[in-house]
Amino acid sequence: MRTRRSLTARGAGALIAALGCLIAANVAGARILLYIGVLLAVLTLLSLLAVRLPRRSGTVTRQISTDLLTVSETSRVTVRFTLRSLRIPRGLWHDVLPDAVSGDSGGEYPPESGQLSYAITGVRRGVWPLGPLMLRTVDPFGLAQREQAFGETRSITVVPEVLSLAPLAVRVGAAGGTAHTSSTRLGQGSDNLSPRGYIPGDSMRRIHWRATAHRGQLMVRQEEEESSPDAVVVLDRSSRRWAAPGAEPDPAFEAAVSLCASSAVHLAAEGYSVDVIDSAGVLLGALRGHEDDRDGLLVALAMVTPRGESRDLATLIGGTPPGPLVYITGSLDEEDAALLRPAGAAAALLFSTGLLPGAGEASVRHGWTVTPLGPDIAEAWADAVSARTGAGDVPG
Known part of the structure; x- marks a missing residue:
């Protein structure tokens, strides 16, 4: 400063x-x-x-209209500034903004409305300091000036942009992306569940009397547990896939992070239980239908950077194949693509910001739907969905 x-x-x-x-x-x-x-x-x-010479002190509190500021989103900051001085000086105020947000954070002091307020727009994801508040006063002749800082800084979190995406044309089991039921024989179900025939050893408390009277034979309740199909989103942030970190953000990596957030939120809205991991197996977030889950994922993605190495995808996913599998990576060559297996996923979507010769063909042979990822994230997703539909998937 x-x-x-x-x-x-x-x-x-x-x-x-x-x-x-x-x-x-x-x-x-x-x-x-x-x-x-x-x-x-x-x-x-x-x-x-x-x-x-005049002694001045003051307190500053800030209130932001949104808890999390999204890239390209506009929010309003309201500043409460209590100045203690022998007389109220006239001057100019401004709140110090990081490069990650833009806005006109200044004006005349004291303000006509009695309140300091300004709009900011998210530019770059991350956690950044907002403040301190600066007050600049000048003597009546304009010969001398004084600029003094008031209050502490406040952290503001800029999260990646979440875009609206096209519906994913895939059906998992009989229910697609909505919560479906898996049959068990534990405990008691409700009367509207599918009954089955009595088996010696079943508890008499589980007899479905309405079905028994209707069918003329003993029927018992068969409990069905609510579950959701699983989806996995993998952000490959291994350092060799991306450009070396610099003063300016890498547009390719920023697009990958935004697609990671957008696809995870989109799949959760379609009814999937979504796990978001990086290529080393670190859990970045888990979406289970709660608003806090979404915020937690976005905060984690706000601070993610390229680092480390990637692990085998099948090892990361484990023995249970997911429904949709979204894999987002940077530069991908043919050798690495040949080792990348979708682990039996029902819908395997691979997005790459830099497909090298032969990488796309090698990935398709393993069952991936391969799509280049450019600046238009929604269009890349729509292309992937269109490619899957054209390949003969049944719309969900």
């Missing part, structure tokens, strides 16, 4: 002029120049004292 000089450009000019008058008065013997030089010097000094 750059510190302003105590003298304005006008004040520095007045001080230089005073020095010039004093020198000219000594050389030319003109007493009037001496008076002018002294007057300018004294006036500059008094202006400096007028803005620097």
Whole structure:
């Protein structure tokens, strides 16, 4: 944060002029120049004292209209600034913003509305400091200035953008993406569950009397447990897939993170239980239908960066094949694509920001639907869905 000089450009000019008058008065013997030089010097000094001597303190609290700020989303920050001073100065205020957000965070002080407020827009995901509040005051002659910081910084979390995606054309079992039932024989079900014939050893408490009277033979309740088909989203963030981290964000990696968030939220909305992991097996989030799950995933993705190495995909998923499997990676060559197996997933979608020659064909041979990932994330997803439908999948 750059510190302003105590003298304005006008004040520095007045001080230089005073020095010039004093020198000219000594050389030319003109007493009037001496008076002018002294007057300018004294006036500059008094202006400096007028803005620097008063003691000021204050407290700052900020309220943001959204708990999590999404990239490209606009939110409003309301600042409550309590200034303690002998008199209320007039000046300009501004809240220090990180490069990750944009906005006009300043104005005149004191404000006409009595409240400090401004809009910000998310630019770059991450956790960033917001503040401190800066108050700049200038003396009536505009010769001296004072800029003072008030309050502490507040953290603001900018999460990746979540886009609306096309429905995934895949059917898992008989229920697709909605919660479906799996039959068990434990405990007691309700009367509207499918009954079965009595087997010696069944508890008499499980007899379904309505079905027994209807069919003329003993029938028992067969409990069915509610479950949801599983979906897995994998973000391959191994460092060799992406450009080396620099001062500016990598557009390809940012697109991958946004697709990771968007696809996970989309699959959860379709009724799937979604696990989001990275290529090393670290769990980034699990969506089970709760709003807190979504926020937790977005916060984790706000801080994710390329690092480490990837592990075998089948090892990450385990022995139970998922329904939809979304694998998002960066630069992918033919050799690595030949080792990437979808582990029996019902719908295997592979997105790559940099498909090298032969990688796409090698992935398709293993059962992947391969789609290049560019800046338009929704279009890439739509292309993948269209490719699956064209390959003969039954719409869900």
